[in-house]
Amino acid sequence: MADPKGFLHHGREGAASRPVEERVKDWNEVYVPGSLLPIISKQASRCMDCGIPFCHNGCPLGNLIPEWNDFAYREDWGAAYERLHATNNFPEFTGRLCPAPCEAACVLGINQPAVTIKNVEVSIIDKAWESGNVAPQPPERLSGKTVAVIGSGPAGLAAAQQLTRAGHTVAVYERADRVGGLLRYGIPEFKMEKRHINRRIEQMRAEGTRFRTGVEIGRDLKATDLRRRYDAVVIAAGATTARDLPVPGRELKGVYQAMEYLPLANKVQEGDFVTPPITAEGKHVVVIGGGDTGADCVGTAHRQGALSVTQLEIMPRPGEERAPHQPWPTFPMLYKVTSAHEEGGERVYSVSTTRFEGDEDGNVQWLHLIEVEFIDGKLTQKAGTERRIPAQLVTLAMGFTGTDVQNGLVEQFGLELDERGNIARDADFQTNVPGVFVAGDAGRGQSLIVWAIAEGRSAARGVDRFLTGASELPAPIRPTDRALTV
Secondary structure, three states: OOOOOHHHHOOOOOOOEOOHHHHOOOOOOOEOOOOOHHHHHHHHOOOOOOOOOOHHHHOOOOOOHHHHHHHHHOOOHHHHHHHHHOOOOOHHHHHHHOOOHHHHOOHHHHOOOOOOHHHHHHHHHHHHHHHOOOOOOOOOOOOOOEEEEEOOOHHHHHHHHHHHHOOOEEEEEEOOOOOOOHHHHOOOOOOOOOHHHHHHHHHHHHHOOEEEEOOOEOOOEOHHHHHHHOOEEEEOOOOOEEOOOOOOOOOOEOEEEHHHHHHHHHHHHHOOOOOOOOOOOOOEEEEEOOOHHHHHHHHHHHHOOOOEEEEEEOOOOOOOOOOOOOOOOOOOOOOOOOHHHHOOOEEEEOEEEEEEEEOOOOEEEEEEEEEEEEEOOEEEEOOOOOEEEEOOEEEEOOOEEEOOOOOOHHHHHOOOEOOOOOEOOOOOOEOOOOOEEEOOHHHHOOOOHHHHHHHHHHHHHHHHHHHHOOOOOOOOOOOOOOOOOO
């Protein structure tokens, strides 16, 4: 193991962030480059190599966390990288974007701040890229079988890479103009610079994976035609149907879904626009939704020069420590201060939007809200608490309800949906249509990036078995597995 007394000698220490006044003027990642490496060996030494490492239960990928913590402590970066990549295709993504349920399940976290597992992970993979250890792994021989993957988010990319390395010829279809799905256009640059995606795509191309951008299956290419072209299909199209807010004034100009707003800011960084068609510059901005997507909208609005930013959440403010009904090792609902929140703005809890008010030209100007509370489990408005706040740009970041059924993909394949509106699948991630599989949010519903990658890896095993009769690919989860919660 690492230092047997490391957790007694060293406290938790994370990556250093750049000053707020500096980072809001650019779109680079918020952390000081290189700030982790001088401290990460000590942080890795805090891992206790538990007899039963519950961090494994928190992570659906089955990451070998105590093992690569030990190698990082000893600064054996090559071995650490090998153990990290044994279970995770894209640790540079998860190390930046995952909320780290592994840390919530860390045994040390029972009575101390948990091991900085996520920071150790990203340090290992960044060091591997810098050292040139991350190389393409093309298959030794081809199987003669072809697979189409619909969607290039983390689930689709993981499935594609696994199947390519197994010897199948894989083509990834992406409806956007660039590869990456939500990683490309849903995650702001300040959370993950897109160079991390670009070099992974180049690795996958060198391994033999092919990419077709600007093609939406169901509209640009019929699903039935795609099925005839390929021996198997993996649907990894995500859960992209956004939850709406049907209140008076929703039709006003200036009220947008988060995924209408965020991609345009990313397209500026890609060089497609000089200024985004939708911008927060000089406006009072209201973000409805208190999750990670809402925080992404907050940080984006800061960088665009908003006059003010207010984030609304219908639920009460979470506590800063575990509630009794969310015991270790479950993933607790805690009050989080993200980098975007550090940069300013106001967060308002226990409120519900009642209507939007606009000017004579149909532009939103005000948002009307009311305080709410839960009485006997029922959401109830508090009389006399109505008020309005200025709102010249409103983004709806209230989550997603399921996969897109409007583009024809589900109907053309003849797919069955489950009771939650997701695409149904069996134990091998296969749908009711033989040879058609589903991975990621399209089958699971809105979830975390680690679950998406785990789904992609597991679905790849199902596809490989379907094509060849057997498979040596790993399957870290079953379709029915769920996060460690209460």
